[in-house]
Amino acid sequence: FEDVNIKFTEGNCYGIIGANGAGKSTFLKILSGQLEPTNGSITMTPGQRLSVLEQDHFKYDDCVVLDTVMMGNARLFEIMKEKDAIYAKEDFSDEDGIRASELEAEFAQMNGWEADAASLLNGLGIETDLHYKKMGELDGPDKVKVLLARALFGNPDILLMDEPTNHLDLAAIDWLEEFLINFENTVIVVSHDRYFLNKVCTNIADIDYGKITMFVGNYDFWYSYTQMTQRQLKDQNKRVEQKIKELQDFIQRFSAN
DSSP states (O other): OOSOOOOOOTTOEEEEEOOTTSSHHHHHHHHHTSSOOSSSOOOOOTTOOEEEOOOOTTTTTTSBHHHHHHTTSHHHHHHHHHHHHHHTOSSOOHHHHHHHHHHHHHHHHTTGGGOOHHHHHHHTTOOGGGTTSBGGGSOHHHHHHHHHHHHHTTOOSEEEEESTTTTOOHHHHHHHHHHHHHOOSEEEEEOSOHHHHHHHOSEEEEEETTEEEEEESOHHHHHHHHHHHHHHHHHHHHHHHHHHHHHHHHHHHHTTO
16 A cells, blocks of 8 residues: 555445455454554554454354353453352451442443343344354354354444455345445445445445545445546547547648648
8 A cells, every 4th residue: 555545434335345355344453453564653642442343263162152242342241240140248347349340331331221132142043042052053154143243243443344244144134234335434445236235325435556535425436436437538548549530630731741
């Protein structure tokens, strides 16, 4: 990438498009901090939480499905586990009560009661009887759904997803589209699924030859604009070629002078 100066604003869903090998996945890794840029910087609003759709389907094989989802928001998961441990004590002390109230306040501040991992899983088609199984017991497509629920859990401020519809059935894709349409924060998604991009995207970021060009609108708008631009370029080239031919004819006629 060279001279890329781009800003993603809250409330929009950005579709990252480009030819294979253009650097779409690399760009997401730079945004998420998985790759350090050799030049320039990535800045994020202080206090915002970024969530990334994991690509390693075996990373959480030893974890319970429900826990895997809740670990998507690490601090919220820590609070829930600590609360459960305190309330499970038989000898509940005054110190425990104070600590529990502190945790409850932080939990409420993070909208913990609205963060329902089970609802996310059910929405994506992971039935309740699978919620307490180990990730390693699930088949590939179900693992993808759990990792997607993990990325969505706890209302992240910024959501990065690379090909989220891969391995999803139609019902799960429909559910994800509705979720993203109603999602009020920032979404940045790489996808080859133009129907999905049309449904959820408010903006398109086109990666081409190390540059990124931003368009307002969905995939169809981007496609129409680029087709029109190509037609204008061809017409302009034809006019230039015609002018060249006229000048060459003129030179041939009057070259003796």
